Every structure is written in structure tokens, then in C-alpha cells.
Amino acid sequence: MIQGLKNKTTSRRNFLRSAGLTSTALFLGMYLPAGAKTSKVVNLGDDVDEDGIEMNPWVIIDTNGRVTLVSHRAEMGQGVYQSIPQIIAEELEVNLKDVHIKFAQGNGKKYGSQITGGSSTIRGSYKNLLKLSATARVMLIQAAANKWKVPLTECYAEAGNVFHKPSGKKYNYGELVTDASKLHVPDNVKLKERSEYKLIGKPLLRKDAALKTNGTAGFGLDKRVPGMLFACVERNPRLRGKVKSFDDSDARAIPGVKDVFKVTMKVFNTDREGVAVVATSTWAALQGRKALKVFWDDSGFEHINSTDIYQRHEDILKNKDGLVFKEQGDVNSIFSQASDKLDVIYQTPYESHAAMEPLNCVAYYQNDKIEIWGPIQAPDWVQDFISKEFNLPAEKVIVNMTFLGGGFGRKAFLDYPHEATLISKQIGVPVQVVWTREDDIMQGPFRPGMSYRCEGVVNNGKIDAFRMKLAGQNMDNFQSDDRSKPNESSSEGFLKPYFDSIKNISIQDVPFETPVPVMWWRSVYASTNGFAYESFMDELALAAGADPIEFRKQHLNNDRLHKQLDKLIEVSGWKNRKKNEGYGMAITECFESPVAQVVKVSKNPDGGIKVDHVWAVMDCGWYVNPDIIKAQVEGSIIMALGAATIHEITFKDGLPEQHNFYDYHMPRITDIPPIDVFVMDNDADAGGVGEPGLPAFSPALTNAIFDLTGKRIRKLPFSLAEI
Amino acid sequence: MITLNVNNKNYEVDVDPNMPLLWAIRDVIGLTGTKYGCGVAQCGACTVHLDSEAVRSCVTRVSRAEGQKITTIEGLSENNDHPLQIAWNELSVPQCGYCHSGQLMSAAVLLRENPNPTDEDIDDAMAGNICRCGTYLRIRKAIHLAANMQKNGNTKG
Numbered sequence A: 001m002i003q004g005l006k007n008k009t010t011s012r013r014n015f016l017r018s019a020g021l022t023s024t025a026l027f028l029g030m031y032l033p034a035g036a037k038t039s040k041v042v043n044l045g046d047d048v049d050e051d052g053i054e055m056n057p058w059v060i061i062d063t064n065g066r067v068t069l070v071s072h073r074a075e076m077g078q079g080v081y082q083s084i085p086q087i088i089a090e091e092l093e094v095n096l097k098d099v100h101i102k103f104a105q106g107n108g109k110k111y112g113s114q115i116t117g118g119s120s121t122i123r124g125s126y127k128n129l130l131k132l133s134a135t136a137r138v139m140l141i142q143a144a145a146n147k148w149k150v151p152l153t154e155c156y157a158e159a160g161n162v163f164h165k166p167s168g169k170k171y172n173y174g175e176l177v178t179d180a181s182k183l184h185v186p187d188n189v190k191l192k193e194r195s196e197y198k199l200i201g202k203p204l205l206r207k208d209a210a211l212k213t214n215g216t217a218g219f220g221l222d223k224r225v226p227g228m229l230f231a232c233v234e235r236n237p238r239l240r241g242k243v244k245s246f247d248d249s250d251a252r253a254i255p256g257v258k259d260v261f262k263v264t265m266k267v268f269n270t271d272r273e274g275v276a277v278v279a280t281s282t283w284a285a286l287q288g289r290k291a292l293k294v295f296w297d298d299s300g301f302e303h304i305n306s307t308d309i310y311q312r313h314e315d316i317l318k319n320k321d322g323l324v325f326k327e328q329g330d331v332n333s334i335f336s337q338a339s340d341k342l343d344v345i346y347q348t349p350y351e352s353h354a355a356m357e358p359l360n361c362v363a364y365y366q367n368d369k370i371e372i373w374g375p376i377q378a379p380d381w382v383q384d385f386i387s388k389e390f391n392l393p394a395e396k397v398i399v400n401m402t403f404l405g406g407g408f409g410r411k412a413f414l415d416y417p418h419e420a421t422l423i424s425k426q427i428g429v430p431v432q433v434v435w436t437r438e439d440d441i442m443q444g445p446f447r448p449g450m451s452y453r454c455e456g457v458v459n460n461g462k463i464d465a466f467r468m469k470l471a472g473q474n475m476d477n478f479q480s481d482d483r484s485k486p487n488e489s490s491s492e493g494f495l496k497p498y499f500d501s502i503k504n505i506s507i508q509d510v511p512f513e514t515p516v517p518v519m520w521w522r523s524v525y526a527s528t529n530g531f532a533y534e535s536f537m538d539e540l541a542l543a544a545g546a547d548p549i550e551f552r553k554q555h556l557n558n559d560r561l562h563k564q565l566d567k568l569i570e571v572s573g574w575k576n577r578k579k580n581e582g583y584g585m586a587i588t589e590c591f592e593s594p595v596a597q598v599v600k601v602s603k604n605p606d607g608g609i610k611v612d613h614v615w616a617v618m619d620c621g622w623y624v625n626p627d628i629i630k631a632q633v634e635g636s637i638i639m640a641l642g643a644a645t646i647h648e649i650t651f652k653d654g655l656p657e658q659h660n661f662y663d664y665h666m667p668r669i670t671d672i673p674p675i676d677v678f679v680m681d682n683d684a685d686a687g688g689v690g691e692p693g694l695p696a697f698s699p700a701l702t703n704a705i706f707d708l709t710g711k712r713i714r715k716l717p718f719s720l721a722e723i
Numbered sequence B: 001m002i003t004l005n006v007n008n009k010n011y012e013v014d015v016d017p018n019m020p021l022l023w024a025i026r027d028v029i030g031l032t033g034t035k036y037g038c039g040v041a042q043c044g045a046c047t048v049h050l051d052s053e054a055v056r057s058c059v060t061r062v063s064r065a066e067g068q069k070i071t072t073i074e075g076l077s078e079n080n081d082h083p084l085q086i087a088w089n090e091l092s093v094p095q096c097g098y099c100h101s102g103q104l105m106s107a108a109v110l111l112r113e114n115p116n117p118t119d120e121d122i123d124d125a126m127a128g129n130i131c132r133c134g135t136y137l138r139i140r141k142a143i144h145l146a147a148n149m150q151k152n153g154n155t156k157g
Helices: A008-018 A046-051 A080-092 A121-148 A173-180 A282-291 A306-319 A331-337 A379-389 A415-427 A437-442 A475-479 A526-543 A548-554 A559-572 A626-645 A697-709 B021-029 B083-090 B100-113 B119-126 B136-152
Strands: A025-031 A040-043 A059-062 A067-071 A099-103 A155-158 A161-164 A170-172 A229-235 A242-247 A257-267 A270-279 A293-297 A323-328 A342-348 A360-365 A370-374 A397-401 A431-434 A450-459 A462-472 A504-510 A583-590 A593-603 A609-618 A675-679 B002-006 B009-013 B047-050 B053-056 B069-071
Touching: A025 A121, A025 A173, A040 A121, A059 A080, A059 A121, A059 A173, A067 A080, A080 A099, A080 A121, A121 A155, A121 A161, A121 A173, A161 A173, A170 A173, A229 A282, A229 A415, A242 A257, A242 A270, A257 A282, A257 A415, A270 A282, A270 A415, A282 A431, A282 B021, A306 A342, A306 A450, A306 A462, A331 A450, A331 A462, A331 A504, A342 A526, A360 A415, A370 A379, A370 A415, A379 A397, A379 A415, A415 A431, A450 A526, A462 A526, A526 A548, A526 A583, A526 A626, A526 A697, A548 A559, A548 A583, A559 A583, A559 A593, A559 A609, A559 A675, A583 A697, A593 A697, A609 A626, A609 A697, A626 A675, A626 A697, A626 B136, B002 B021, B009 B021, B047 B100, B053 B100, B083 B100, B083 B136, B100 B119, B100 B136, B119 B136
Parallel strands: A067 A099, A229 A431, A370 A397, A462 A504, A609 A675, B002 B069
Antiparallel strands: A025 A040, A025 A059, A059 A067, A155 A161, A161 A170, A229 A270, A242 A293, A257 A270, A323 A504, A342 A450, A360 A370, A360 A431, A450 A462, A583 A593, A593 A609, B002 B009, B047 B053, B047 B069
């Protein structure tokens, strides 16, 4: 945590200049002292530099009163660009428009984990941000009180000023920062009550919308560096093969092509081989790549077929015991005595992330220093990895985050910055590596396809025994050789309080591997587990003859969840529905936020099924901006609709069979049902927002289709038109 | 040399006449608001106007654009104040934002040709533009809002 920095004063001055700030400022940061449980607010002025705490500025106020926040997390659509300033402005008592965001460079030592994943940006940092901002406010008020020589209690802060109540005198923050920066940092500053909030909890408009409507938002692909060249790479289409040889004579004849060479990037613990074409424009690089002839050696690994994957899943689910994730009670004895037992298999597909901004990265290798710019979800991981691979100290690897044109987990990975750095090193100039849409869809890593064997017995309206066996690739296996542990996300998506009410329960992971690389995809295992667990709950409710929501409530002894389900009943008109009218529900939990949904479907006059309406109730505890939450849940539902009914990645002879949006179709505006999102109000700690809206949708949809048609869908994706 | 007129400014570009307009605009002229999404006219992220008509610049050759007026997102309005841009801001439409240059350029042609679009008209006109974040419901709402602004001759909804 603590590390000396040679010339902190210069470094701070440079930082201020680069952020467009005046040279004197109040710098406050957070750090966790060794052995302490809670983070401390520290003044990052000169004294602290002498104490040797690495500069870690999170909030900076300069003599113009300009407030700058250094965001250590990426903006990839989830709204941090708006929600973090909203938190700061609240406790600091400044106008929202005066808070500016600067994205941090990768540096895990300074900022702690920077991975924008697990829906963790707000839930992981809001307490620190509140404390930091409130501490700054108190120091500014103290500075004013000292100047006026009046008691602190006679002063208050508002809209970037400190006022002296009795006299009406005021100072703006800019006039106070020099004095405030010399004050001792107070401990345990009192934070506002929720009822006192003026900004937090309000549906304020997004600050980044302006940049995203006139073409000025800088995404990775928009990064330009003087002298930069462009590159495309023909990578092994079977993902694991080697370059046997290549003929680049035609490629080199394309005007603009500068060089062609082999490049081998790391994909987890495997090597991905390809041939890079470097040129003066993206188009020339693409043309050169098209003219290239590469001969592959595809021996030494299995060329997998999707049909075999799911057949093997079924075989091992029927014939093998798994690694035990959870075991309580005695499932086996109940199953052996039961006259009626449900025993079914659910399946979900492999998926690509297909963010609208295809993968890309700019790297500039300069012997003793590497600089990287790109749409990067985990700049600290990239810094660590590149520093090890290229044998440079971490501080010589500078990783800059641009805006991300979507991430969904894929851009937390290290392969594309690695490949870009290798290419820049070879060619000796900065280079932007552009992945085509085909590269982005076909090269993975993919969300793993999963199969679930679900067995259950109900007795007197309650679940007596429940066994879930998973088969599918474990994302952790690519980073570890340890095969002794079950998938640690085996029950992700399933509500924890179920474990208290279902006395006999067994969850097992049956190991399964293929050469296909797999990786997090929005809401991770909850995105597939949710479908199996919550569809099966619907089957159990039916077997118990119970109303699906009442059945959940009976098995969830938890007031907060009951309130959420009651809200769902109220907003969806659940109690007024008629028998088999096409209503289905599901409730899942992801990253500490349960989300409950009702889907209403009907028969299309032209055949098939139409989704009429979706109601979603999100409980993410303490929250910042309900409009951003609603947008995230709407988007999550639409992404789930695609994965449930429109797209999947399949493999034949080791090759992904989908290429671009003409065969890996996306939901379009014509596919979207009305969606109403409701956010629960309570005082619980903040949960995730960007992902938890996704998992409940597909089971709520297929449960609704069962209600309408009696047809139980156990394999995704399926076509709504063909039911 | 080919002369391209982009946002009422002439650029002399020395490129293969077969180069898609997208790459000429982004890599040669240096206007990066127009986005690459698929390269095969499937997603609409690269939509620009060619003599006021929406085209997918990823499949439109530079030779075809020569002598025509090309408008990109940077030229949609002077101050980010086209009714659609105002509506997009008022409803916080963008999430990641990557597709919205193309969404706005498609919507601008719709609104010019059909000042009072129904939901169905909007769906027809916008079905070629993919948004992976799923902002479609807000896009629809924002187009209605912009239509109202345009009708009432004011800039606020």
C-alpha cells in the first residue's frame, strides 16, 4: 500500500497540470493503513509526501473551486460517469456541474482493485466516496471558520461556498483550499442521513450523454497517437492451432501495408498464434490480411462439435457424481423412497459478448517504457501482466482507460493489450490493433455452454429434496491447474435463503473441459444458473399445486424478499391474472442484488409467441440514481432476451459457426416489449446494478410460455416464432 | 486525389477509390464520431448522410461519395442542439454510447421525412441500428420527444 515516490511534488504538479487544475489544491485520498479494518482519509499535500504515502488522489479541489474526481473504474455504459459525481457533489456540497471526472491509469497499488466487473463500482466504493467528500467539506468549513475567527457551528457549506450564518459572509471553496490543505484531517466525520440527500437517490440526467450524442466521446478505437499505424491479425480460427507457414507476398503488395509478421499472444495459459498485418490505415491492414495466405497446424487438440458437448454433458450428468459444492440433509434417502420425483435437464448456449465496440488496443513500446490506451475493464491487471511479460517495472507500464463501447466481461481480459504491445515492439512505433466484428464474435473467450440436471421431490406443498448437478466449463480452470474444487459459482443466481428452508439439498459440479476458452459474460454464472434453478422452481411449484410467487415466499424466510415479491405482485397485476393467461415469474440474485420479474406472453395471431410485457423489481439497497438503475435493468433484460431467443455460438469441427451480425443476430428495436422497472427503497448496503437484472428474465419468460401453452422449454435459445 | 465534402468542408484524400467511406472519414480525415461496428451494413453504427440520405459508410465506397455532401455526427448540428440530440440528452438515452452516432443519423432522416412518426414508423426506420446495451425503448421515446419539439418549433420538449 505504502511506497515511496521519488519526486512527489513534481509528480503532483504534473498531475494537476494534466487535469487542467491550478497548481495549489486540496488533495484528499483514501488508504488502508496496514492492519487496519477501515480506510483512512488522507491529505495528499506536502506533509504526506514526506511520510511516504504514495500519491493516491481521489478528490481534488483547486483554487478555482474546480472539483476533480479520479475514477479508478471504467465507464462502459453502466453510468459511473454520472453516479460517482452525484455522490461527491452530495457530501461535498458542490454543484454537480462543477464535478469533473478523470479516469485513472492502471495502478493496483494506488487504487486497489480496478476491475470494472461484478457490478462493483458503486457498491465497492460508495462508502469511501461519501466519507472522502464529507471530510473535504468539513475541512473547508473549518478553514473558513478559522479565517473569520468564528465558531465552526456558525458556518455551513452550500453549492461550493462556505457561509457564516449570523453575518451572511461567504467564501467560495477555491478561496479556502490553500488553508484547508494545511489542516489536520478529521476522523469520523458525520455523514448525511438519507433524508437529507439533495442529489443522491434522484433520477438526474447522465453527464456523458452530451459527449455521446455529438461524436466527441473518445472510445478505444478513436484513440490517435502521433506516428501511429494500424494492424489487423489473422488468428487461428480453431483458437488453438499453430502457424505452420504463411505467404505474405500478395499482402505486402497492397498499398499502405508496412509489415507482416507472426504474433503469439497469451490467452490465459495457452498461446494464440496469428499473423499481423501492419499498415497506414485500418482499410489497408484489412486488405493486406485478406491477401494473406496462412497455413495452420491444427493438430494436438480436439476439434469440438456443439452436439458432442451437450451429449457429453448429458452422459456425465447421468453417470457421474460431481464435486460437492453444497450438501445438507440426506437427498439420496428421500429420492430412493419418493414415489414421484422430478428429474430433468436444462441447457444454455455458448455466447459471444459482442459489445458494439469491437476489441481494439493502442500500444506504444519504447524499450524502457510501454504505454497502452484502450477500452479496458481492468487497467491494473493489464499493467501487472504487461510488466511481467515484457520484464519492465510496473511504473514503466502506463495503462490508460478510454470510454468503453460496451464490455460485458470481455474487456476485462488481457489478450488484446498483450497482442498490441507485441506488435508495437516488433514494428517500433505506436500501433492500433483493430479486431473485426468477425474476430470479436469468433475468437472468444465465450460464455460457457452449460447443462443442469435438476432433481426434486415435493411433499405437503414444500420442497423435500433438491439436487442440482452442473456440467459445463469452469471459467477458473483456464487460470489454474487445480481440478479438485467444484465451480465456486455453482449456485450463483440462486437466492441464499432457499438453503435455510430446503433441508435436503445437494449441489454438485461435474467436471467438464474442452479446448474452447471461456470467460465472464454479463452476470456470469447467474446468467445460465438462473434459467435452470428458477425454471425448476416453477416445475416444483406446479408439482406442489402452488402459486409460483407464493411458493417462492414459502421457501424464502426473509422480510426484504417478501416485500420485493409483494411489490412484484402489485405492479404486475399478478393476482388479477386468469388461469393459463401467459404469466411467468422468477427471482434471482446476482452481486448482492435480488431482482424479481414477471413476464406476460400471448399467442401471436400469425403463430408463435409474443412477449407482451415485462415487470422487474430490483432491490439494490442504497442507491444513487434510479434512472440509471432502470436503464441498466432494461438493457439487461434485452440482453437476456437475445441470449434466450435469438443468438448462440455453436462449434463444428472446432470452428465457431457464427461470424457477424447476419448469423449472430442481436435483438433489434422491433423485438422489444414494454419493460417497467421498479426500484425498492430500503437502508440495506448497496448491491450491484449493471448485471443483476439479467438472470431472472429467461426463466420468467419460459415459465410464462409454460403457463400459456403447457410447453416446458428446457433448452436455450429457442425461437419465439416456432412455438 | 479525391475530394470529399464532409460537414461542408472539403478534404483532399489520397486513398484507394474502393476504400469504404467509413475508413476515409475515421483514419484519413480524422473524424472519429462515425463508428465501425460490423463492416457489412448489419449494425448501423457507421451511418452517415450522403446528400441527406442515410447510408452505411462501411459499405459505401469513397468513389461513390465524391462530389456529394457528406454529413457525419459531428455535422448534425452546430451546438449539439438538433432536436434529436436534445431529446437524447433529456432522456439519458446512451449507455456505453458507441452506437448512438449511427442511431441519431438514422433517426434524423426519419424525422425529416416523417415529422410525426408512429411507434411502427420508428421501428421500421431504426431496425437497421443495433444497440447492444438495449436502449431501444428510450430511443423510441426520444424520437417522439424530438418530433414534438420540432412540431412546436421550440427546443424543449
